[in-house]
Amino acid sequence: xxxxxxxxxxxxxxxxxxxxxxxxxxxxxxxxxxxxxxxxxxxxxxxxxxxxxxxxxxxxxxxxxxxxxxxxxxxxxxxxxxxxxxxxxxxxxxxxxxxxxxxxxxxxxxxxxxxxxxxxxxxxxxxxxxxxxxxxxxxxxxxxxxxxxxxxxxxxxxx
Amino acid sequence: xxxxxxxxxxxxxxxxxxxxxxxxxxxxxxxxxxxxxxxxxxxxxxxxxxxxxxxxxxxxxxxxxxxxxxxxxxxxxxxxxxxxxxxxxxxxxxxxxxxxxxxxxxxxxxxxxxxxxxxxxxxxxxxxxxxxxxxxxxxxxxxxxxxxxxxxxxxxxxx
DNA sequence: TGTTGACCTCAACTATGCTTGAGGTTCTAT
DNA sequence: ATAGAACCTCAAGCATAGTTGAGGTCAACA
Numbered sequence: 001x002x003x004x005x006x007x008x009x010x011x012x013x014x015x016x017x018x019x020x021x022x023x024x025x026x027x028x029x030x031x032x033x034x035x036x037x038x039x040x041x042x043x044x045x046x047x048x049x050x051x052x053x054x055x056x057x058x059x060x061x062x063x064x065x066x067x068x069x070x071x072x073x074x075x076x077x078x079x080x081x082x083x084x085x086x087x088x089x090x091x092x093x094x095x096x097x098x099x100x101x102x103x104x105x106x107x108x109x110x111x112x113x114x115x116x117x118x119x120x121x122x123x124x125x126x127x128x129x130x131x132x133x134x135x136x137x138x139x140x141x142x143x144x145x146x147x148x149x150x151x152x153x154x155x156x157x158x159x
Numbered sequence: 160x161x162x163x164x165x166x167x168x169x170x171x172x173x174x175x176x177x178x179x180x181x182x183x184x185x186x187x188x189x190x191x192x193x194x195x196x197x198x199x200x201x202x203x204x205x206x207x208x209x210x211x212x213x214x215x216x217x218x219x220x221x222x223x224x225x226x227x228x229x230x231x232x233x234x235x236x237x238x239x240x241x242x243x244x245x246x247x248x249x250x251x252x253x254x255x256x257x258x259x260x261x262x263x264x265x266x267x268x269x270x271x272x273x274x275x276x277x278x279x280x281x282x283x284x285x286x287x288x289x290x291x292x293x294x295x296x297x298x299x300x301x302x303x304x305x306x307x308x309x310x311x312x313x314x315x316x317x318x
Numbered sequence: 319t320g321t322t323g324a325c326c327t328c329a330a331c332t333a334t335g336c337t338t339g340a341g342g343t344t345c346t347a348t
Numbered sequence: 349a350t351a352g353a354a355c356c357t358c359a360a361g362c363a364t365a366g367t368t369g370a371g372g373t374c375a376a377c378a
Contacts, residue, residue, distance in 0.1 A: 014324080014325080015324090015325075016323095016324060016325080025366085025367075026324090026325085027366070027367055027368080028365085028366065028367085030326095030327095031365075031366055031367090035365095043374095045325085045326090045373080045374050045375070046325085046326065046373085046374085047324085047325055047326075047373095047374070047375085048325085048326090063276070065365095066272055067269070067272060067273075067276070068269075070363095070364070070365090071364075071365070071366095072364090092279075096276055096279065099276065100273060100276045100277060103269060103272065103273045103276065104273065106269060107266060107269050107270055107273065110226070110227075110262060110265060110266050110269070111266055113225055113226060113262065114226075114259060114262045114263065114266065117222070117226070117255055117258065117259045117262065118259060120251075120255065173354080173355080174354090174355075175353095175354065175355080184336085184337075185354090185355090186336070186337055186338080187335085187336065187337085189356095189357095190335075190336060190337090194335090202344095204343080204344045204345070204355085204356090205343080205344080205355085205356065206343095206344070206345080206354085206355055206356070207355085207356090224335095229334070229335090230334075230335070231334090
């Protein structure tokens, strides 16, 4: 009677239910699974079944994404936590504090950029040597491609 | 004598020179050209030549990118400006003010997110209905995919 | 029992922002 | 004149974050 059908107390949720409850597409859940962010087991018909804890996990993933953390990093952060038990308050504190720091850094970078931009709206120099907007040292190390060789607009002699 | 060779007064720069002076790769300049962000003319051997004004243009592109503006939008913003004359102080003020506003918004979003995160570090609820972190209304409309249908964790009856 | 919706896999496609490589040409210095 | 650097085009590849579609199976309700 009412074990895993109709409505009732279900500990196992299907992919469609997770999708509806978490607000992400079914294809995204499949995708997250291939990337190791979430896990499922299968029922005898090979359909995915999830423990309720995956709902929390997906919620955490979405929050982390909003802060700008790439999926691979989210996966690594979550990888220390077992898939089959809900995240504890402690787990969440660890994760959210780490991510908050990163977010703080991102905000600081963008704020610095904005301040430079504000200063430079009046001047418009964009000099590679002088303008803080052009200086790659302080603002946003978003791509780790190593230092660019920045030769300068050294020939000021052009008429 | 010394017209376009060796060193001297060159108004026309090759792609390699632009790359060195602006700090972007040659391939990137080609790419920007295909995307309509910059333009070049050709010498009689079919090699690209650029007016010096493209240096400023590339500088502006890089700054805009740092603020998180996608290339297509940068292209549109720059499209109203002629390629063959340097950006004026006025041009720059228009562009940088627009971008500053967007940057302000981004910062505001991220700051709101961080504040929610700070609040939620202690609670860890992540409730879809109650938690500001889960509420999609205020934070970061980064993807314009339309509103998600967010059904809720409505069955609180699970043991 | 039958139909229909939900599910399965796997490959291919989207978009952004480039880089890399092959195969060939041009420029510049000596 | 010739070597080598710099340039050309075009196609393919990479990384991120997914979506879409084809072809087929399963589950749940009537």
